[in-house]
Amino acid sequence: MKIRLAGLILPFLWAGSLAAQQGARAESFGVAVNTATLNQKAPAAALSSDGGTTQNQAGTVSVGTLITAEDAFATVSGAPDGANSDAVSTATLGRVSILNGLITADGVVAIATSTSGNSNADGSTLANLVVNGVQIAAPAPNTRVELSGVGYVVLNEQIVTDGGITVNMIHVVLRQPILGGYQTTGNIIAGSASSSVN
Amino acid sequence: MSNTRSLAALAATVVVVLLAGGCEARRDAAAPTIGTPLAHFGAPVCTPFKITGGGRIDYPPGTPEKNPPASHIYETFGAHVIASGQEVNGTCGAEKGSLEWVDHRPEFRINGEPLNLHSIEITFAEAHFEPETDCTDGGAHWGGTLRVQNTGETADFEVYDCDNGEPGAGHDGFGIRAWPVNGQLYEVLCWDEALPPAEPTCTLTGGNRQFHPTH
Numbered sequence: 324m325k326i327r328l329a330g331l332i333l334p335f336l337w338a339g340s341l342a343a344q345q346g347a348r349a350e351s352f353g354v355a356v357n358t359a360t361l362n363q364k365a366p367a368a369a370l371s372s373d374g375g376t377t378q379n380q381a382g383t384v385s386v387g388t389l390i391t392a393e394d395a396f397a398t399v400s401g402a403p404d405g406a407n408s409d410a411v412s413t414a415t416l417g418r419v420s421i422l423n424g425l426i427t428a429d430g431v432v433a434i435a436t437s438t439s440g441n442s443n444a445d446g447s448t449l450a451n452l453v454v455n456g457v458q459i460a461a462p463a464p465n466t467r468v469e470l471s472g473v474g475y476v477v478l479n480e481q482i483v484t485d486g487g488i489t490v491n492m493i494h495v496v497l498r499q500p501i502l503g504g505y506q507t508t509g510n511i512i513a514g515s516a517s518s519s520v521n
Numbered sequence: 522m523s524n525t526r527s528l529a530a531l532a533a534t535v536v537v538v539l540l541a542g543g544c545e546a547r548r549d550a551a552a553p554t555i556g557t558p559l560a561h562f563g564a565p566v567c568t569p570f571k572i573t574g575g576g577r578i579d580y581p582p583g584t585p586e587k588n589p590p591a592s593h594i595y596e597t598f599g600a601h602v603i604a605s606g607q608e609v610n611g612t613c614g615a616e617k618g619s620l621e622w623v624d625h626r627p628e629f630r631i632n633g634e635p636l637n638l639h640s641i642e643i644t645f646a647e648a649h650f651e652p653e654t655d656c657t658d659g660g661a662h663w664g665g666t667l668r669v670q671n672t673g674e675t676a677d678f679e680v681y682d683c684d685n686g687e688p689g690a691g692h693d694g695f696g697i698r699a700w701p702v703n704g705q706l707y708e709v710l711c712w713d714e715a716l717p718p719a720e721p722t723c724t725l726t727g728g729n730r731q732f733h734p735t736h
Contacts, residue, residue, distance in 0.1 A: 374573060376599040378621035380637065380670070394635055398621050400575040400599035402733060409731035411575040411689075413597050415623065417635075430593050430625070434577055434727040438687055445690035446577040446727015450592065 346403030347374055348487065351412035351433065351516040353395030354384045358497065358509035361386060366397045370410060374402030390511055392431075393417035401437075401518070408520040410437045410487070419513050421495060426476060428452045428513075433492045435516035442488040442518065444481050449492055452478070474498035474507075487519020565647030565662060567613035569606035569735055572661050572682050575599030575621075576689060576728010580709050593625040593635075595726070596709055598695065600680065602663045604646035615663060618643035620680065622697060624709070631671035631703055638699060640667045641675065654720040656694075658684040659732030669702055676702055681710070682730055683722045689729025694722025 349370040356363050366381035378398040385391045394417030401410035416431040430450035436443055444464070452459045454468050454476060462478035469475045475498070480491040492514035498505040579595045602618030620640035629636040646663035654660035664679030676699045683694035696710040711723035 374601070376573075376575070376601045376619040376621055378599060378639070382634065394625070396597070396623050396635075396637075398575055398597065398599040398623075400573055400601055400621075402571060402573040402601065402731070404571075404731075404733050407731065407733055409574050409729055411599065411728045413575055413577070413599065413728070415597050415625065417593070417625075432577060432595070432597065432727070434597075436574075436576065436689060436727070436729045438689075438729060438731065441687050443688055443690070444727075445688065446725070 346372065347401040347408040347410040347437075347520050349399035349401050349410040349412035349435070349437075349516075349518045351397040351399055351414040351435075352512075353381060353397055353414050353416055353514065354386065354390055354392050355510070355512045355515065356386045356389050358389075361389075361509075366395050368397040368399045368412070370399045370401050370412075372403070374404075376400040388423050390419070390421045390513060392419045392513055401520075403520075406439045408439060410518040410520055411435070412516040412518050414514045414516050416514055419493070421493065421511055421513065422470075422473065425470065425473070426452075426454050426493060426495065428493070431492050431514035433490045433514035433516040435488050435490045435518040437487045437518040437520045439520055442483070442486070444479075444488060444490040444516075447479065447490050447492060447516070449478065454478075470495070474505075484517070484519055486521030487517065489515070489517040491515045565613060565649060567604075567606055567608045568648050569604055570646075570648050570659065570661070571601065571603045571733040571735075572659070572684065572730060573601040573733065574689065574693075574729045574731050576693075576695075576725045576730075578695060578709065578723045579726045580711065580723050593627060595626075596622065596624045598622045600682070600695070602643055602646045602661065602682075604648065604661070604663070609645070612645045613647045615643040615646035615665070618646065618663065618665075620667060620678070620697075631669070634671055636702070636707075637670035638667050638676075638678070638697075638702070639670050640665060640678070642666050649720070654683060655716055656683040656685050656720060656732070658686060659734065660684070660720055661732070667699060672703065674701065674703075676700055676707075681720060681722045683720050684730045684732035687729070689725050689731075690727050691724060693725045693728075693730040694720065695725065695730060696722040
């Protein structure tokens with residue numbers, strides 16, 4: 324039961340983790356996997372409370388057959404400064420393969436930018452994205468594609484937060500049928516950037 | 522355009538002819554002066570300031586929409602600097618800062634990974650304001666030394682930094698020159714004769730630069 328709850332709650336924690344913070348906030352990561360038996364995130368970067376710049380690199384990230392991503396970088400920069408606060412987070416990946424090639428891309432860029440009264444995902448892109456054999460060019464924000472027997476994927480996921488935005492370029496929600504519906508059994512995210520100022 | 526702007530544009534043209542040869546990475550130019558700015562455009566101002574943020578540049582040639590879908594013709598970065606406001610050895614001192622730069626272009630890969638530059642020390646930070654730039658919220662020219670993460674070699678670098686209002690994408694700018702990177706001069710600078718010369722920056726296609734007048 325605890326494991327199932329973790330699977331259900333984690334996506335909401337990811338989306339809303341910036342809401343309670345003050346000042347300038349920025350977080351990014353290349354790959355994150357959460358299932359009943361796995362909880363991994365790499366590379367990741369977070370803005371310190373007094374601002375600055377941080378970057379982490381992980382080369383190639385592989386989590387079993389769930390995901391492989393090359394050239395993974397996570398970068399954040401910004402500063403708390405009242406109405407002049409700013410926060411920018413960036414996650415970039417080279418070639419990505421998810422679920423044994425069910426979803427592939429040649430490049431992923433997630434960028435979240437926040438200044439006072441203005442947050443956006445400008446510059447976020449997916450290069451040569453193919454989902455279940457179908458090429459999808461420049462998916463609109465929050466494009467959902469069903470994955471039979473697996474769950475679904477949200478492409479270019481953009482979640483408005485308090486004073487900011489979270490961008491997940493590829494967010495696979497793993498589900499299994501239960502009586503009367505489905506239960507979430509895990510999440511795979513490739514290219515995530517979050518920023519907020521308040 | 523004012524007379525000052527006209528002169529600035531003329532100077533920019535000369536700079537383009539002498540230095541840049543277009544918006545291309547030049548690998549055969551002379552090395553910058555070690556630890557100090559390569560060139561001054563107008564009169565830099567030694568004043569306390571901070572500039573922060575990061576994002577994406579599509580260099581060359583254009584925008585994410587124009588580049589081929591499979592291309593990796595872009596650079597991403599995060600960078601900040603805090604200027605002391607004090608003159609040091611004929612330039613403006615820096616308290617601290619950081620540059621993280623990744624060039625995703627295949628031809629710039631070294632040892633199987635994208636070119637990755639990481640600053641070691643920031644040695645100068647000059648402010649530039651209108652009319653030397655058209656950075657409405659403030660511009661900066663700063664640099665120091667960095668490490669090429671792919672090879673471990675140390676290089677001098679300088680960046681041009683422009684906060685031109687909100688949002689940053691499509692307005693703000695950033696450009697870099699470093700020497701030596703894999704033994705050659707490395708540049709991502711976008712000279713534009715229509716703009717004042719203290720701003721050879723490439724327009725951001727994502728992200729933001731934020732000029733903080735005090736720190």
